[in-house]
Amino acid sequence: MRRWLLLQIGRAGLAAWAIASLVFILSRVLATGAEDVILGENSDLQARTLTVSPASQLLARQALRQRLGFTEPVFYVTRSSRDSASWHWHGTHNQYHHWLAGLLHGQLGWSYRDGQPIGPRLRAALGYTLPLTGLAAVITALGAVALGLVLASGPQAETPTGWRAGLQLLLTTLQGIPVFALALGLLFIFANPNALNLLPAYALGDNPANLEPGAYALQLIMPVLTLVLAILPEFTLPLATALHHELRTGYATTARAKGLSTSALLSKHALPNALLPLLTSFAGLLPTLLAGAVLVETVFALPGVGRLLAEAAAAHDYPVVVAGVLFTAIVRLLCLALADILYALADPRIRLAS
Amino acid sequence: MSKPRRVPSSGLTILAISWLLIIAVIGLLAPWLPLPFAPGVPDLLHVAEPPNWQAVPRHWLGTDPMGRDVLTEVVYSAQQVVILSLPAALLSALVGALAGGSAGFWGNRGWRLPLGAWLLGLALLWWLAALPGGTRMAGLLCAMALLAWWAAPRWPWVGRANWPLPLDSLFQAALTLLGAVPRLVLIITLAAGPPLSTAQLLLLLVAVAWPEPARQVRAHMLQVRELPFVEAAWAAGLPASRVWLRHALPHACRPLQTLVPLNLAGLIGLESTLAFLGVGRPPDVSSWGRLLGMLHQEPGAWWLLASAGSGLLLTLLALQRLARVATTA
Numbered sequence: 001m002r003r004w005l006l007l008q009i010g011r012a013g014l015a016a017w018a019i020a021s022l023v024f025i026l027s028r029v030l031a032t033g034a035e036d037v038i039l040g041e042n043s044d045l046q047a048r049t050l051t052v053s054p055a056s057q058l059l060a061r062q063a064l065r066q067r068l069g070f071t072e073p074v075f076y077v078t079r080s081s082r083d084s085a086s087w088h089w090h091g092t093h094n095q096y097h098h099w100l101a102g103l104l105h106g107q108l109g110w111s112y113r114d115g116q117p118i119g120p121r122l123r124a125a126l127g128y129t130l131p132l133t134g135l136a137a138v139i140t141a142l143g144a145v146a147l148g149l150v151l152a153s154g155p156q157a158e159t160p161t162g163w164r165a166g167l168q169l170l171l172t173t174l175q176g177i178p179v180f181a182l183a184l185g186l187l188f189i190f191a192n193p194n195a196l197n198l199l200p201a202y203a204l205g206d207n208p209a210n211l212e213p214g215a216y217a218l219q220l221i222m223p224v225l226t227l228v229l230a231i232l233p234e235f236t237l238p239l240a241t242a243l244h245h246e247l248r249t250g251y252a253t254t255a256r257a258k259g260l261s262t263s264a265l266l267s268k269h270a271l272p273n274a275l276l277p278l279l280t281s282f283a284g285l286l287p288t289l290l291a292g293a294v295l296v297e298t299v300f301a302l303p304g305v306g307r308l309l310a311e312a313a314a315a316h317d318y319p320v321v322v323a324g325v326l327f328t329a330i331v332r333l334l335c336l337a338l339a340d341i342l343y344a345l346a347d348p349r350i351r352l353a354s
Numbered sequence: 355m356s357k358p359r360r361v362p363s364s365g366l367t368i369l370a371i372s373w374l375l376i377i378a379v380i381g382l383l384a385p386w387l388p389l390p391f392a393p394g395v396p397d398l399l400h401v402a403e404p405p406n407w408q409a410v411p412r413h414w415l416g417t418d419p420m421g422r423d424v425l426t427e428v429v430y431s432a433q434q435v436v437i438l439s440l441p442a443a444l445l446s447a448l449v450g451a452l453a454g455g456s457a458g459f460w461g462n463r464g465w466r467l468p469l470g471a472w473l474l475g476l477a478l479l480w481w482l483a484a485l486p487g488g489t490r491m492a493g494l495l496c497a498m499a500l501l502a503w504w505a506a507p508r509w510p511w512v513g514r515a516n517w518p519l520p521l522d523s524l525f526q527a528a529l530t531l532l533g534a535v536p537r538l539v540l541i542i543t544l545a546a547g548p549p550l551s552t553a554q555l556l557l558l559l560v561a562v563a564w565p566e567p568a569r570q571v572r573a574h575m576l577q578v579r580e581l582p583f584v585e586a587a588w589a590a591g592l593p594a595s596r597v598w599l600r601h602a603l604p605h606a607c608r609p610l611q612t613l614v615p616l617n618l619a620g621l622i623g624l625e626s627t628l629a630f631l632g633v634g635r636p637p638d639v640s641s642w643g644r645l646l647g648m649l650h651q652e653p654g655a656w657w658l659l660a661s662a663g664s665g666l667l668l669t670l671l672a673l674q675r676l677a678r679v680a681t682t683a
Contacts, residue, residue, distance in 0.1 A: 011530075019534040023543055176670040178623035180630045181663060184649050188659055291536035298631065299650075309539065310631055313546035325543050329534040 008340055012333030020326040021096070027318040028074045028095060068112065069095055103326075109319040111312075118323045122305065129297070129304035132220065133289045136227035141282065143232055145275075147171075148239035149266055152247065168237070175233040179292045183226045183299040190222060223296045230292055231285055235278065242274035276347055283339030287332035367679050370672035377669055381436030384429050390414075393430045394638045396421035402652045416657040418648045428661050430640035435669065438552055439625050442559035443618035447610050449560060450567030455603045457525035457568075458575030462518065464594075468506055469515040473499035525572070529565050537562045538627065545634030555634060559621055567613050575606035611680040619673040626666055642666040 065071055073090045076097065102109060108118040147167070154164045174182075246252060247270060255265045294306030301307075305324065312320035380387070390412060391397065397411060401421040405414060415424035456465075467475075477495035505512040532540070541562050550558065578584060579602060587601045626643025628634050635641070645662035649655060 015530045015534045019531055022531070026544070027546070172674065173671060176619060176674045177667060178627055178643075178670075180627050180643070181646060181666060184646055184659070185663070188649065188653070188656070192653055287536050291538040294538060294542070295627065295631075310542060310633070313542045313633055314631070316546060318546070321543050321546055325535055325539065328536065328539050332536070333534060 005341065008337045009334075012337045013330075016326065016329040016333050019329050020322060021100075023325050024099060024318075024322045025075060025096065027322060067115075069098065072098075099322075108323040108326075111320050112317050113315060118320055121308065121320075122323060122327065125303060125305045125308045128302050129290075129293050129306065132223055132296070132302070132304060133227070133286070133293055135220065136224050136231070136289055137286060139224065139228050140231050140235060140285070143228065144235040144239055145271070147232070147236045148243055148274075149263075149271070151236070151240035152243035152270075153262055153266055168240075171233040171236055174229055175237070177230075179226065179230045180295040180299060182230055183222075183296055186222055186226055187299060219300075219302075223300045223302060226296050226299075227289055227292050231288060234288075235282060235285065238281065239274060239278055242277065243270050246270035246274050276343070279343050279346065280336075280339045283335040283342075284332075286335045287328065290328055290331060367675060370675035373668055373672045374676065377432050377665075378436055378440075380429055381432035381434075384433040387429060389423075389426050389429060391423035391426045393426050393640055394422065397423065402655060404655075404657050415661045416655075418645060418658060419651045419655070420648075424645065424657065424661050427640045427645055428642070428665050431642045431645070431662070431665065434625065434639065434641055435622055438556060438559070439618060439621045442556050442563060442621050443614055445556070446560045446563035446617060446621075447567050447614050449564040450569075451571050451603065451607050451610060453525060453528075453564065454568035454571035455575050455606050456598070457522045458572035458606065459579055459598050459602055460521050462520045462522045464518065465521055466516045466518045468502070469512060470499045470502035470506065472517065473502060525568070529569065532562065532565050538624065541624065541628065542631070542633050545628065549636040550634050558634075559624065562624075563617060563621055566617060567610055570609040570613060571606050574609055575602065578602050578606045581605075612677050615673045615677040615680065619670045619677075622666070622669060622673075 073088070073094045074096060075094055076091070077087050077089055099109060106119065108122065110117055111121070151164055151168060155161065177185075243266060247266070252265060252270060255269055256262075260268075290306065292306075293304055294310050296302070297304040297307035298310055305327070308320065309324035309328075312318075312324065397413070397417060398421050400409075400411065400413060400417050402419040403413065403417050405416040406412075407414070413423050413425070415428065418424055418427065473495050477492045477499065480495060481489065481492035502512055502515075507513060535543070541558060544558055544561075545555070584597065584602050587597045592601075626641055626646070629639070629641035629643035630647040632644075632647070637644075642662040642665050645658055646666070648658055652658070
C-alpha cells in the first residue's frame with residue numbers, strides 16, 4: 001500500500017515538474033522579446049517627457065537583461081547560434097538551474113513587470129480563489145447528489161418524463177454553455193441597472209478579512225453560482241445514469257421485494273454503489289473548477305489565481321505564468337492521486353497494483 | 355438497450371442540422387455577402403447603439419462600443435468557426451484516431467522494429483539535433499542501417515536483432531503531460547506570446563484537443579483487436595499494417611461520430627473564450643466571444659448579448675443535438 005502510494009505521488013510530481021519545465025524553457029526560448037515588452041511599457045511614459053538616445057536605450061536594455069538574468073544561457077546545454085553544429089555545456093550557471101534551485105527553496109521567482117516575488121502574490125490570490133472554488137465544489141457535490149436522486153426516483157423508463165425531462169434538458173443545455181457566457185448572462189440578469197440590480201457586479205478589491213461578512217458573501221454569490229451551474233451537469237447526469245443502472249440490478253429487486261420504498265432503496269443501497277465510480281471524475285472536476293476560476297474571476301473582477309494567470313499571460317509576464325502552471329498541475333495531480341487512494345480505500349476489492 | 359432508441363422529436367434534429375448548415379454557408383460566403391458595413395471598420399458617429407431600423411446608416415443589429423456593425427461581426431464570427439474550429443476538430447479527430455488506434459492495436463510490444471530502422475531513426479535524430487560530427491556521423495549511421503538491412507536475411511543474428519517500440523507507453527506519457535493542466539490553462543499559457551496567426555492557433559487547438567478522441571479510440575481498439583474478424587484477417591496472412599488500417603481501425607473509430615460534434619462544440623467554446631480573454635488573437639478578429647466581452651464596457655447592451663449570445667448558444671446546442679443523434683443512430 002505505502003509503496004503504491006509513493007509511486008502514485010511520485011508519478012504525479014514527475015508530470016507536474018515536466019510540464020512546468022517545458023513551459024519554462026519554451027517561454028525563455030521563444031519569447032526573446034520579454035525585455036522589449038517591459039521597455040515598451042516604460043517608454044510610453046518616457047516618450048512624452050524626454051527623448052531617449054539609441055545609445056542610452058541600448059544601455060537600458062543591457063541593464064535590464066542583466067537584472068532579469070537573460071545574459072545567462074537558458075539550459076545546461078545549448079546550441080551555439082554562430083556555428084550550428086556544436087553544443088556547449090554551461091554547468092550550473094544557467095537560467096533553468098537557478099529557477100529549479102529557487103523552486104526547491106520555495107522561491108517561485110520574480111515578476112517581470114514589477115520585480116516583486118511571486119510566492120506572496122500567489123498566496124494572496126489564493127485567499128480569493130480557495131473560498132470560491134471550495135464553496136463551489138461543496139455545493140456542486142451536494143447538489144449533484146440531490147438532483148441525481150430526484151432524476152432517478154421517477155418511473156423506471158429509459159428517458160425521464162414530465163418535469164424530470166425538463167430538468168434533464170436544462171442540465172444538458174447548461175453543459176453546452178461556455179463558462180464565460182454563463183457568467184456574462186448572470187451578470188446581465190442580476191447586476192444590470194436596466195434589469196434586476198440585486199447583486200454587486202464587481203469585487204471592491206479589498207482583503208476579504210477587512211470586509212463585512214455580509215458584503216463578502218454577497219460578492220461571492222454570483223461567481224460561486226456560475227461555477228456550480230457550469231459544473232453541476234457534468235456530475236449530475238452520469239450519477240443519474242449510474243443510479244438508473246443500479247436500480248435494474250438484482251439486489252435492487254430484492255430490496256423492493258422486501259417492501260423498501262424507492263427513496264430508501266435509492267439513498268441506502270443504490271447511492272453508495274453509484275457514487276463510487278464517480279469519485280475519480282469528481283477529483284478531476286476540482287482542476288476544472290480552477291480553469292473556470294480563470295474566467296469567473298476575470299468577469300467578476302476578483303483578484304484570484306485565475307485572473308493573476310490570465311493577466312500575466314496577456315502581459316507576457318512569463319515567471320508568473322510558469323508559477324501558475326506549476327501550481328495548477330500540482331493541484332490537479334494531487335487530486336487525481338487522492339481520488340485513486342480514496343477509491344482503493346472505499347472498495348478494497350480493487351487491486352492496488354494494477 | 356438491445357434495439358436502438360428512437361430519437362425523440364426529430365423536428366428539433368432537422369432544425370439543428372439546418373442551423374448548422376446556415377452557419378457553415380454564412381461562414382464560407384462571408385466575404386461575398388452583401389453586408390452594409392465592412393468588418394473592423396468603426397462607425398464613430400454611432401457607438402454602442404441599439405438596433406434602429408429607421409436610421410439612415412442602417413445597423414440592423416446595432417453597433418458595439420467601438421462603433422463596429424454587430425451584424426457584420428456576427429457573420430464574420432461564423433467564418434472563424436468554419437476556418438478555425440471545424441478544421442481543428444477534424445484534424446484532432448484524425449490525429450487522435452491514428453495515435454490512439456496504433457497505441458491500442460500494437461501496445462508496448464506489438465510493433466517490433468529491426469536493427470536497421472533503429473539505426474536510421476538514430477541517424478535522423480543525430481542530424482536534427484546537430485550533435486558532434488553532424489552530417490558525417492549521420493551518414494555513417496545511415497550506412498550501418500543499410501548494411502543491417504542487407505545483412506538481415508543473410509546473417510541470422512542480425513535478423514533476430516529487433517526491439518519493440520513502446521508505442522503505448524509513449525502515448526500514455528504524452529497524455530499525462532498534456533493532461534497535467536486543464537486545457538484552458540494550457541492554451542492560455544502557450545498562447546501567451548505575441549498574437550498568433552490562424553494556422554498557428556489551429557495547430558495549438560489540435561495539440562490540446564487530440565487526447566480525448568485518442569483515448570476513446572484506444573479504448574475501443576483494445577476491444578476490436580480481440581474480435582473474430584480481426585483474427586480472421588491475421589489468419590488470412592495479411593500484413594500487420596493492412597489489418598490495422600483496413601480492418602481494425604474503421605471499427606475502432608466508431609466513438610468518433612459522437613465525439614467529433616462534441617469536440618467541435620468544445621473547440622468553438624474554447625475559441626470564443628480565448629477571444630473573450632483577448633489571448634492569442636489580434637484584437638481585430640471577429641468572434642462571438644469578443645462581442646460578448648464587450649458587455650463589460652457596456653453592461654446594458656442587450657443587443658450584443660442577444661445576437662452574439664444566440665449565435666454561439668444555438669450553434670453549441672445544435673452540435674450537442676447532432677452528437678445525441680449520432681449516439682442513438
